[in-house]
Amino acid sequence: xxxxxxxxxxxxxxxxxxxxxxxxxxxxxxxxxxxxxxxxxxxxxxxxxxxxxxxxxxxxxxxxxxxxxxxxxxxxxxxxxxxxxxxxxxxxxxxxxxxxxxxxxxxxxxxxxx
Numbered sequence: 001x002x003x004x005x006x007x008x009x010x011x012x013x014x015x016x017x018x019x020x021x022x023x024x025x026x027x028x029x030x031x032x033x034x035x036x037x038x039x040x041x042x043x044x045x046x047x048x049x050x051x052x053x054x055x056x057x058x059x060x061x062x063x064x065x066x067x068x069x070x071x072x073x074x075x076x077x078x079x080x081x082x083x084x085x086x087x088x089x090x091x092x093x094x095x096x097x098x099x100x101x102x103x104x105x106x107x108x109x110x111x112x113x114x
Contacts, residue, residue: 001103002026004095009108016085020108022078022095030073035098036080038091038110049080050098063089085112 008020020036035050048060049069057069068081078095092107 002029002032002097002101004105006093006095006105006108009093009110011111011113012085013114014086014112016112017081017083018085018110020080020082020093020095020110022080022105024076024078024095026076029076033098034069034071034078035096035100036067036069036078037094037096037100038089039094039107040088040091043091045094047098048093051078082110085110087112 003025005023006020008018010018012018031053033050033052035047037045037047039045046060048063049067050058051069051071059067066084070079071077090110090112092109094104094107096104
């Protein structure tokens with residue numbers, strides 16, 4: 001089983017940037033497709049970006065061109081660079097494999113507000 005710990009969230013003004021990090025355990029990490037998910041209040045959790053073991057990426061239309069997912073297999077890390085943030089990006093962000101494990105980490109809160 002892979003354990004995942006997210007960090008890097010915070011309060012940012014519209015138009016600002018944040019970089020989220022996800023630390024993973026487990027030797028199988030490098031073989032897993034990984035994703036960043038988010039859940040806004042009152043909404044279902046959604047996949048916003050994913051990266052395969054061969055570093056192919058996919059993005060939800062709502063974040064395309066603004067978010068960039070990357071990974072460092074040697075460090076067992078997954079990152080989400082978020083630029084041009086909008087209030088509607090406010091959510092708790094989680095990393096998990098794609099498709100996800102049943103269990104989730106604690107997530108990291110991102111709040112975009114002036």
